[in-house]
Amino acid sequence: MSEQRTRPTVYAIWLIIASVVGWFAAFQLTVEKFVLLENPQAELSCNISAFIQCGKNLSSWQGEVFGFPNPILGLTGWMAPLVVGVAILAGARFPRWFWALFGAGITFAFGFVCWLIGQSIYDLVVLCPWCMLTWAVTIPTFFATMVHLTRNGTFTRNEKVQERANRLMVWVPLATIVTYVIIIVMAQSYGIDVVGEVTRLIF
Numbered sequence: 001m002s003e004q005r006t007r008p009t010v011y012a013i014w015l016i017i018a019s020v021v022g023w024f025a026a027f028q029l030t031v032e033k034f035v036l037l038e039n040p041q042a043e044l045s046c047n048i049s050a051f052i053q054c055g056k057n058l059s060s061w062q063g064e065v066f067g068f069p070n071p072i073l074g075l076t077g078w079m080a081p082l083v084v085g086v087a088i089l090a091g092a093r094f095p096r097w098f099w100a101l102f103g104a105g106i107t108f109a110f111g112f113v114c115w116l117i118g119q120s121i122y123d124l125v126v127l128c129p130w131c132m133l134t135w136a137v138t139i140p141t142f143f144a145t146m147v148h149l150t151r152n153g154t155f156t157r158n159e160k161v162q163e164r165a166n167r168l169m170v171w172v173p174l175a176t177i178v179t180y181v182i183i184i185v186m187a188q189s190y191g192i193d194v195v196g197e198v199t200r201l202i203f
Contacts (some may be wrong), residue, residue, distance in 0.1 A: 008088065011148050011169075015085030018137040019078045025133040026074025032130075033058050033069045046129050051192045054128035062119045070116075074134060080105060081141065099154040103145055110142035121187050127194065135183070140176040147172060 032044050036058055047053035057063050063070055084094075084102060094102075113135050120127055149155050150165035187194045 007091070008148060008152075011144055012085040012088035014144060015081040015088075015141065018141045019082035019085065021137045022074055022134050023078040023082070025130040026071040026078065029054060029058065029071035029128075029130045030069065030075060033063075033071060048129065051125070052127055052129060054130055056124050056126045057120065057128040057131060060124060062116065062124065073112075077105070077109060096154055099149055099152065103149045103154065106142050106145045109138055113138045117183060117186075121183075121190050121192065125190065125192065127187060127192060136180070139179050140172055143172045143175050144169065 028046070032046055032054055035042050035044060036055065040059070044053070044055045044058075047055050058069070066073070080102065087094075116131065117135060120131065147165050147169050151162045151169070153162060156162065184194050
């Protein structure tokens with residue numbers, strides 16, 4: 001078994017980067033939620049336009065599906081991949097059951113994000129900047145984790161399948177970009193000019 005498969009350094013580094021970015025986005029959303037709780041009419045810093053804002057999301061029922069603000073899930077949930085990433089770099093080895101549980105957690109996060117994307121585009125008709133940052137790191141983390149769990153033997157003991165999954169990891173960035181494009185097309189088709197809004201923000 002190759003060193004890359006026994007100690008996936010690149011994957012571990014990505015988990016750390018994604019966790020920091022995801023946690024930061026969740027923190028910013030939490031701060032904005034506090035502002036709204038103090039003053040429901042407050043103009044949030046993340047409210048860029050009618051279509052790019054986080055106020056509508058935070059004030060909706062979709063923003064607190066489990067009875068508390070969704071960002072709290074991010075503040076706590078992103079700690080798991082952060083710890084796993086650091087542990088891998090430190091040389092830790094995890095049993096198969098641990099990876100299965102970790103994969104289940106990442107899958108839940110991905111499914112929840114997909115649901116939120118649909119709700120944002122088709123129900124709320126807005127895109128939240130900090131939410132999109134969370135989506136941006138959750139999607140590749142899911143793809144990379146599923147490939148990793150295949151190559152490290154969590155999903156299968158077949159060495160040929162593991163080896164193919166190991167080679168498949170290089171395609172994760174492309175799969176991620178394709179997913180981003182699909183989301184943009186979905187938003188554009190529903191009247192949210194993502195490209196135009198982002199261009200206006202930058203320039």
